[in-house]
Amino acid sequence: MAFIDWTPRFSVGSPVLDQQHKTLIAIINKLHTAMQKGGVKDDMQRIFTELISYTESHFNAEEAMLRKIGYARLGSHHLQHVEFVQKARDLQAQLMAGKFTVSIDLLRFLRTWLSDHIMGTDQQYAPFLAEQNSPIASRA
Numbered sequence: 746m747a748f749i750d751w752t753p754r755f756s757v758g759s760p761v762l763d764q765q766h767k768t769l770i771a772i773i774n775k776l777h778t779a780m781q782k783g784g785v786k787d788d789m790q791r792i793f794t795e796l797i798s799y800t801e802s803h804f805n806a807e808e809a810m811l812r813k814i815g816y817a818r819l820g821s822h823h824l825q826h827v828e829f830v831q832k833a834r835d836l837q838a839q840l841m842a843g844k845f846t847v848s849i850d851l852l853r854f855l856r857t858w859l860s861d862h863i864m865g866t867d868q869q870y871a872p873f874l875a876e877q878n879s880p881i882a883s884r885a
């Protein structure tokens with residue numbers, strides 16, 4: 746069993762965004778595996794950097810999609826993304842400086858943040874995306 750398993754409860758109803766969430770989960774799982782194998786510092790740094798850059802491109806894609814449908818709560822959603830990226834960048838700086846190492850606590854933080862975000866904040870836009878993509882909406 747992986748550290749995080751994607752389940753249908755994570756689905757936001759968009760195959761593109763679901764795929765991106767699956768990729769994020771896969772990167773966190775990769776970080777977890779690297780840590781379990783003894784956590785070579787360079788590997789951890791590389792995977793953590795990959796996680797941050799993928800997260801940023803995913804957030805941009807998600808926000809672009811929400812902007813397109815005129816999602817009313819985009820502002821507060823965007824703020825959650827910004828806060829997460831700031832926190833992750835801060836951790837990355839400490840990791841690079843050798844002041845910090847990837848621990849199970851960090852991985853649990855990432856897992857909790859991601860699952861709370863996907864099953865909470867992201868689920869709030871799911872009905873709006875669904876409405877936009879419904880056959881009736883696309884005929885309008």
Ligand SMILES: [Fe+2]
Pocket residue numbers: 807822826862866867
């Ligand atoms: Fe999000």
